[in-house]
Structures are given as C-alpha cells and as structure tokens.
Amino acid sequence: MLRHVGFGLIILGVFALNGKAPSEARAADTRVAEVSGERAAALTYLVRQDCGSCHGMTLRGGLGRPLLPDALAGAEVGAVAEVILEGIPGTPMPPWRGLLSEAEALWIARALKEGRIE
Amino acid sequence: MKSLTAALAILLLGFCAELQAAELRGTGDLGIVIERASGSLQVIDVTQRRALGRVQGLGDLSHASAVFSPDQRYAFVFGRDGGLTKVDLLTQSIVKRVVQAGNSIGGAISDDGRLVAVSNYEPGGVRVFDSDTLAPVADIPASYGAKGALSKTVGLVDAPGRRFVFTLYDAGEIWIADFSRGGDPVITKFEDVGALPYDALITGDGRHYIAGLFGEDGLARLDLWAAAPKVERLLDGYGRGEEKLPVYKMPHLEGWALAGKRFMLPAVGRHEILVVDADTFQEVGRVPVHGQPIFAVARPDGRQVWVNFAHPLNDTVQVIDVPSQKIVHEFKPGPTVLHLEFTPRGHEVWISVRDSDKVEVYDTRTFEKLAELPMAKPSGIFFAARAQRIGL
Numbered sequence: 001m002l003r004h005v006g007f008g009l010i011i012l013g014v015f016a017l018n019g020k021a022p023s024e025a026r027a028a029d030t031r032v033a034e035v036s037g038e039r040a041a042a043l044t045y046l047v048r049q050d051c052g053s054c055h056g057m058t059l060r061g062g063l064g065r066p067l068l069p070d071a072l073a074g075a076e077v078g079a080v081a082e083v084i085l086e087g088i089p090g091t092p093m094p095p096w097r098g099l100l101s102e103a104e105a106l107w108i109a110r111a112l113k114e115g116r117i118e
Numbered sequence: 119m120k121s122l123t124a125a126l127a128i129l130l131l132g133f134c135a136e137l138q139a140a141e142l143r144g145t146g147d148l149g150i151v152i153e154r155a156s157g158s159l160q161v162i163d164v165t166q167r168r169a170l171g172r173v174q175g176l177g178d179l180s181h182a183s184a185v186f187s188p189d190q191r192y193a194f195v196f197g198r199d200g201g202l203t204k205v206d207l208l209t210q211s212i213v214k215r216v217v218q219a220g221n222s223i224g225g226a227i228s229d230d231g232r233l234v235a236v237s238n239y240e241p242g243g244v245r246v247f248d249s250d251t252l253a254p255v256a257d258i259p260a261s262y263g264a265k266g267a268l269s270k271t272v273g274l275v276d277a278p279g280r281r282f283v284f285t286l287y288d289a290g291e292i293w294i295a296d297f298s299r300g301g302d303p304v305i306t307k308f309e310d311v312g313a314l315p316y317d318a319l320i321t322g323d324g325r326h327y328i329a330g331l332f333g334e335d336g337l338a339r340l341d342l343w344a345a346a347p348k349v350e351r352l353l354d355g356y357g358r359g360e361e362k363l364p365v366y367k368m369p370h371l372e373g374w375a376l377a378g379k380r381f382m383l384p385a386v387g388r389h390e391i392l393v394v395d396a397d398t399f400q401e402v403g404r405v406p407v408h409g410q411p412i413f414a415v416a417r418p419d420g421r422q423v424w425v426n427f428a429h430p431l432n433d434t435v436q437v438i439d440v441p442s443q444k445i446v447h448e449f450k451p452g453p454t455v456l457h458l459e460f461t462p463r464g465h466e467v468w469i470s471v472r473d474s475d476k477v478e479v480y481d482t483r484t485f486e487k488l489a490e491l492p493m494a495k496p497s498g499i500f501f502a503a504r505a506q507r508i509g510l
Contacts, residue, residue: 012223049454049472049495050429051365056198057154057180061221062239063270063316063368087364092316094364098429103277 028036043100043108048118061116063092069115073087080109147188148207149468149501151461151477152182152195153494159195161210161353164461164468164501167479169208169487177201177217183224183372183498186505187249188231193500194249196225200336202236204252209443213438213479214252218245226276231509233297235282243283243294246303247389262289273318273329273371275509277342285315285329286416292318292329292340292349308349310336316386319371320509328352330371332386339399352399353392363410369429370413372510377420377440384425391425393443394465405443408434413457416440418464424482426455426469437470437485447485451478459499470496 035043047067048057054064065071072080084105087095096105111117127407147164158174159182174181178199185194192204192213200219203212221240235246242290243259251319260269269286277283280298285291293309313333320327320342327340335357338349367385380402381394393403393412409431416423422440430452437447454472461467464486469478475497479489506508 015323036438050366052180058198060178060196062181066165090333091312092365092368094366096364096366099195099366105177105487 028056034068034103039104040107043104043112044117047108067112069113072113075113077106077109077113080112081105084108122226126425143208145502147502147505149449149499150184150193150195150207150328150467151468151491151493151496151499152179152184152500154179154182154456154472154497155495158494159193160491161205161207162491163221163489164466166477167466167491169491169493173205173210173212174211176203176215177207177475179323179497180495181223184500185225185234185510186223186500186502186507187227187504190502190505192249193502194225194227196233196236197221197406198222200236200238201242202234202247202252204249217248218254221273223272225281226274226509228276228280228282228289228297229472230280231276233280233282233361235276235295237271239270242270242286242288242472243351244271246282246284246295246297247400256295256297258293258295258303260284260286260289260293262286262291262323272316275320275327277327278322278324278409278508281319283327283340283342283431285311285318285491290315292327292338294342294347303377306377308347312336312351316368317371319401322376322508324508326405328371330369330386332365337383340476341402342434353394353401356392356401357387357388360388361387365410367410367412367432369411369428375399377416377423380440382414382416382423382438382440384414386410391438405438405444405447407438408436408448414438415458417458417460422446422482424458424467429454432456449485450454456497457499459501462501465499468499470499472496 054062055067056062059067085097087093122284122362149164150159151164152159157176160169160172162169176199180198182197195203200217200222202218203215206213207473219238220319222238225236236507239485246256260271262269269288271284274284275323282295292308294306299301310409312331316330316332318329323427329338336354338350339352340347365387379396382391391405395402400467409427411425414423414425433450433452436445438470439446451471452474456470458470467482472495
C-alpha cells in the first residue's frame with residue numbers, strides 16, 4: 001500500500017504508460033482519477049475495512065461478491081465505478097455517491113481491478 | 119558469580135511460570151476480543167479489566183464471532199475464511215483448528231454443548247462438528263430451487279432440543295436441523311419467508327426465531343413452541359413505502375434487545391430503532407437515532423439499550439432509556455465503534471473502537487470511562503458468560 005501513498009497524483013494515463021493496465025488503457029473511459037497519496041491510503045483502508053464488512057476484508061467475498069481482479073475481470077473500470085457510486089437497486093449494495101467523488105470511485109475501481117488493495 | 123545469578127534468575131522465572139500455570143481460577147469472567155486484521159484474539163479478564171494474553175494464527179477474522187463451551191473454558195471462534203478454532207481461555211492457546219469451508223459467517227453451539235455448527239457462504243450451508251474433537255458430524259448443503267443451487271446461510275442459532283435454526287439468504291427460507299435423535303439431523307424447511315433475509319436471532323427463551331429482511335420492510339417470525347410452527351410476518355411494511363436511506367453496513371440482529379416487555383431492533387434504511395411489543399409483536403413506537411443502527415443491545419437488566427452505527431456515522435454510541443424511550447446519553451469513542459458487550463449483570467460495557475486500536479470499558483450508570491485496553495483493530499467482544507444463554 002505504501003508504494004501507492006508515495007504516488008502523489010494518480011492519473012489514468014500514468015497507469016497505461018506504466019504498462020500495468022493495458023486492457024484498461026483501451027477502455028472507453030478516459031476520465032481522470034486523481035487522488036492524493038494521503039487520500040489513496042484512506043480509500044484503501046475504507047475498501048478493506050468498510051467495503052470489507054460485506055465483501056470480506058481480503059475482498060474474497062461475503063454477503064457481497066468477491067472484489068478480487070479475477071472476479072472483476074469482465075467489468076470495465078467505468079462500470080465498476082458506476083456500481084460504487086450508484087449502488088445496485090434491490091440488493092444491499094448502497095450508492096456511495098455523496099461519500100465518494102467520481103474520481104475516488106474510479107480510483108477504487110482501478111485499484112480493485114489491478115489487485116492493488118490487499 | 120554473574121552466571122550463578124543468571125542461573126538462579128532463570129530457575130526463579132521457571133518456577134514462577136509453573137506457579138502461574140498451576141494457579142487455580144475460574145473462567146466465568148473471562149472473554150475474548152477479536153483482532154480482526156491480524157488473525158489474533160486477546161483473552162481478557164473482565165473483572166480485572168485487563169488482557170491476559172494473545173492467541174495468534176486464527177486466519178481471516180474480518181467478520182469473526184465466537185461461542186463458548188458449557189464449562190466456559192473453551193471458545194469456538196468462527197473466522198471469515200471457514201476456519202473453526204477451539205481456543206483454551208486458561209492457557210490462551212489453540213486446542214484444535216479446522217478450515218471447514220471457503221467463506222463463513224458465524225456459528226452456534228448446541229444446548230448440550232456437544233455440537234458446534236458453522237454457517238457457510240461458500241459452499242452455502244451449515245456444517246456441524248463434535249465440540250470435543252472438531253470432527254465432522256453432519257453436512258447440510260442449503261440447496262434450493264429446481265436446480266439445487268446452494269444458498270448462503272445466515273442467522274444460525276441454537277434452539278432448545280438439540281436443534282439449530284438458520285436462514286437461507288438467497289433462497290428466502292428458514293430451516294430447522296433437529297439433532298435430538300442422534301445420527302443424521304431431521305430438517306424442517308419453511309419457504310418464502312421474505313426477500314433477502316440478512317440475519318436472524320432467537321429470543322432468550324428459545325421460543326421465537328426472527329429473521330430481518332433486507333429486500334422488504336418487515337421481519338419473519340417462527341414460533342418454535344407452536345405445535346405446527348409457521349412463519350408469520352412481523353412489522354410488515356414498517357417503512358410505509360418511504361424511500362430507504364443507503365445502508366453502508368448491514369445491521370446485526372443477534373444483540374437485539376428484549377428490554378422489559380419490548381423489543382428494540384434496528385430498522386433497515388432508516389435512522390430509527392423500532393420498538394415492538396414482546397407479546398403481540400405489534401410496533402409500539404420508534405426512537406430516532408444518530409444513523410443507521412448496527413447493534414441495539416439491551417443492558418442485561420433491560421433498562422437501557424446501547425446503539426452503534428454504520429459508516430460514516432460510526433464514531434458515536436447512543437444510550438436509550440427504555441421506560442421513556444428517550445436518548446439519555448451520547449458519546450463519541452471515535453471511528454469505528456464495531457461492537458459492544460455488557461458484563462453479565464450490566465454494570466459495565468466493553469466497546470471496541472477499531473481505528474484507534476483500543477477497547478474501552480464504561481460504567482453503564484455514570485457513563486464514566488473506566489479503562490482503555492490496547493488491541494489491534496478490535497472487532498467482536500465475547501464474554502464467556504454467553505455459554506449460559508440460549509442463542510449466543
């Protein structure tokens with residue numbers, strides 16, 4: 001996690017150049033996901049501890065589905081961010097809009113898909 | 119001379135350790151605090167308000183709970199990763215550990231103390247073990263529908279008569295597994311209990327099993343004393359069609375409160391505690407509270423109910439005075455208050471505060487803080503006194 005704290009501004013394009021996320025680089029979503037290093041650490045903590053209350057602290061699933069890269073392989077970053085922000089009506093997945101910004105949701109979606117929250 | 123002193127010191131230390139191990143003591147006022155992020159727990163002395171020692175190697179404890187043997191010496195700890203661990207409170211060590219499934223959510227111990235049951239998400243169902251050896255006794259896959267899909271199971275409790283009762287989250291069913299005849303359990307199923315039952319409880323007398331519904335406003339109740347038990351709806355449509363507030367953490371029903379002649383339970387998607395008459399099961403009031411309630415736990419005498427809350431309002435605890443249904447005290451231990459446990463007679467309450475890595479102990483009459491114990495990311499607090507109570 002500390003690796004990412006030092007990252008400072010994190011921009012989608014950086015990841016693409018990084019060679020870390022080739023598939024996402026092709027994705028239609030080009031919105032910028034900027035969060036500070038401090039906020040990245042806080043978001044990582046939030047995902048593990050609070051999303052973890054349904055999805056498991058290790059993200060292997062619980063009442064909610066697993067959130068490991070394999071489980072999210074079929075979904076684009078933008079779609080995952082959408083679920084985070086809007087929730088899934090009729091299920092316990094709540095909308096996080098209001099608590100998380102769009103950039104933060106995108107950052108979380110990308111971090112989940114790349115397996116950087118563990 | 120130096121080496122002689124050292125040798126003596128070592129001898130003395132060894133002697134002291136031996137003395138300590140041989141010290142006679144009861145375990146009735148011991149308990150455990152789960153350290154959710156490190157796969158460990160601490161054994162605590164509730165009377166002395168101190169930690170006795172840490173036990174490690176319990177796997178993923180991110181949603182862990184525990185039950186106790188009837189002699190109150192052993193804790194059976196249910197981990198998220200399917201781990202079932204038997205811990206000796208006296209020696210603060212692991213007696214036996216099995217990983218019995220891939221993903222689990224709590225368990226129960228039978229009234230005779232012989233069987234330990236675990237509720238599993240993966241594979242969905244309940245597995246039952248011998249409490250002495252943790253050897254498997256029964257496997258109850260929660261299969262439902264024409265295709266026999268497996269449902270996640272929740273709300274597993276013990277019921278009098280060597281029975282376990284649990285709820286199928288995906289299927290919307292309640293099952294009773296009766297082990298009273300020995301051998302394979304007799305399973306009784308109740309279908310269509312309501313949408314997305316997320317947790318359940320059994321009342322302290324072992325009579326009513328009540329499942330909370332996430333998918334609709336209401337609860338499902340099963341009267342286990344009835345000659346032919348059937349599921350009845352409780353508080354049907356308590357939201358009156360109003361839009362629900364987002365629920366950032368599922369409420370828990372286990373600690374729900376029978377306070378005098380009233381139940382107090384967390385509403386879902388509403389910042390309210392619902393007050394229900396314990397005889398008629400009709401709603402008799404609501405108490406507006408700080409946020410989405412998670413636990414609403416009655417002090418054992420029933421005079422107060424203490425409530426904690428879901429993210430992002432999880433830094434606060436409120437205390438409801440039951441006779442007046444008013445909030446008489448509010449305080450902020452800080453983020454994130456995960457659990458609270460009363461001493462058996464209710465004079466003190468222990469509260470886990472995850473983000474500040476401590477457990478706090480309060481006087482329930484003066485609300486004065488009596489102690490703070492350092493713990494790593496503490497979550498569930500379980501006192502051995504639970505061994506003597508149905509459904510815990």
